[in-house]
Each structure stands twice: as C-alpha cells, then as structure tokens.
Amino acid sequence: MSKIMITGATGGLGGASLDFLLKNQSSSELAALARDPGKLADYAAKGVTVRKGDYSDYNSLVKAFDGIEIVFLVSAVAFSDRATQEANALRAAKSAGVRHVIYTSIQQRPGSTLKISQVTDTNNHTEQALLDSGMQFTILRNSLYLDALPMLIGHKDFSSGLRLPLGSGRAALATRIDLAEGAAAVLAQPERHQNKIYTLGGSESFSFADIASVISEKTGSPITCENITLKAFVAEAVAAGVPQQFADFSGEWLNAIAVGEFAEVTGDLERLMGRTPSHYREFFQALV
C-alpha cells in the first residue's frame, strides 16, 4: 500500500484532510509532517507516522520523505519565503523518490494576469516546477476560502453595512473544510487523479449584494452595500486600526473578487466530494 504524507497537518487544511482520510484509510498508510512533531501527538497515538520537517530546511525534508510515495504538499504560508520553501519541498520529494505530489494552488480566471502579492506568483511558479519535475502531479487550485471572506471584509458585525470595491465580480467560494474533503478524495484514490489539474470552489457564484441580502434577511434589518474604491477601502481599514500590510493584502483579495478571479464554477469540487459544497447562503446565515 502507498505511504501518503500530509504536510501542513498542524494547520486547517492539512489537518482536516488527514481527518477525512483517517475515516476510511488505515493510519499505517499515512504520515504527517510537522516542524514540531509534538503538535501531532494525537495522530501519532492513532498510528500515523509523524516526521519532523521544515520547508525551509531541505535536508529535513529529504529525511522526512524517505519511503513516502505520495506527498500532499500544502502551499507555504504568505509573508514567508514561499518560493524557496516550496522549491525545497519539490526538490526533496524528487530526491527521496516520491512518485506523486498533490499540490494546493490558487484559483485564477483562465488567462488571468492578475497578481495577488505573496500568493499567485509563487503558486504559478511551483505549479510549473511540479509539471517539469518528472513526478506525477495533481494540482488543486483552491478558491479563496469562503471562511476567510469576513476577515478580509473586516467585519465581525455587519450592521454598519458593506463598504467595498464591489466591481461587477461574482465569486464561487468554498469553505476550507470542503476543500479539505476534496483533497482527501484525491488522496484516497491518487491513481485516478494523476496528472490532473482541478479548480475547486463553490457550486454557485454570488456577489457582495447577495451577501448583504442574505444578512438582511437573517437579521431582519436591511444592510447597505456601497461601492467604494480600493484605495478608500484600504484607507478606511487602516483608519479603523488594521495594520497597513494586512489592509493592502485584504484589498488585493477583494479586488480579485471584484474582477471575477474566483467566478468560474467548474463543478470539480462537487464531483470529488460527491455532494454539493456548502452554500454561501448557509455560511453567512450561520455567521450572523
């Protein structure tokens, strides 16, 4: 049986993917990577092989990938040297004899040249490096997490309405837990998904006006949805105490929605999960 290693297993996406896999797969076939293996003690107790490794430390990865056939490479975090870290992971996988890498990337509009700082350049570069590596690949181009949207908008409470660079864009976003379930479906039958690229998102697109309408319905008090420039959005966020770097980063994601970067509904996630992903309506109703 294949030995599959899950990276990012202490995090949201990798951890949930491992949990989904453990429902149907023997723990003896599974391994997990952590910078601090102590954080994965619960998985070790269930029989998952836990290895220490850091994307920034090439040698640690070569050692961690020893005897592993399939690596689920969860992309490195923003505001770190992602390009080097992901290059280390691919080189180490190749060197250790891994035959198939399943990599989490980001959804982009077909033909898009839009850049999201700290995100798209690295994802595109690593995708290409994986294609050129000679290893089998599966690329999971995840949408922006639906769960990340409220934080990017900067609202805990929507009563003051939405003031955003709306554009005319729509977005079909999936929750992180659904994206993890999709990844686990690939990991459960890796041979079926060799050399495939999937774009994973929600099964229905929505606009910010749709979100305002769901929240209005749920709370019983109409909330406004006002179009402002990206510059004004960032300035207002900073004035409200959001650090400049995060306000700029949030603005870039919202602008990506505004220009339709996540609008395409491919059905890939629905097919992998065998059910419809969580709907934005349910998500925002639960949130408020």
Ligand SMILES: NC(=O)c1ccc[n+]([C@@H]2O[C@H](COP(=O)([O-])OP(=O)(O)OC[C@H]3O[C@@H](n4cnc5c(N)ncnc54)[C@H](OP(=O)(O)O)[C@@H]3O)[C@@H](O)[C@H]2O)c1
């Ligand atoms: N599509 C989206 O909306 C979206 C949103 C956020 C992030 N992402 C991307 O998707 C990835 C997974 O998301 P997530 O929500 O699961 O993030 P997360 O909860 O922050 O988890 C990140 C994982 O990466 C691990 N990690 C960080 N630096 C590492 C290093 N140098 N070497 C090895 N492991 C390292 C962390 O381990 P430690 O416990 O050691 O820190 C953690 O397990 C992120 O890393 C990011 O690239 C996508």
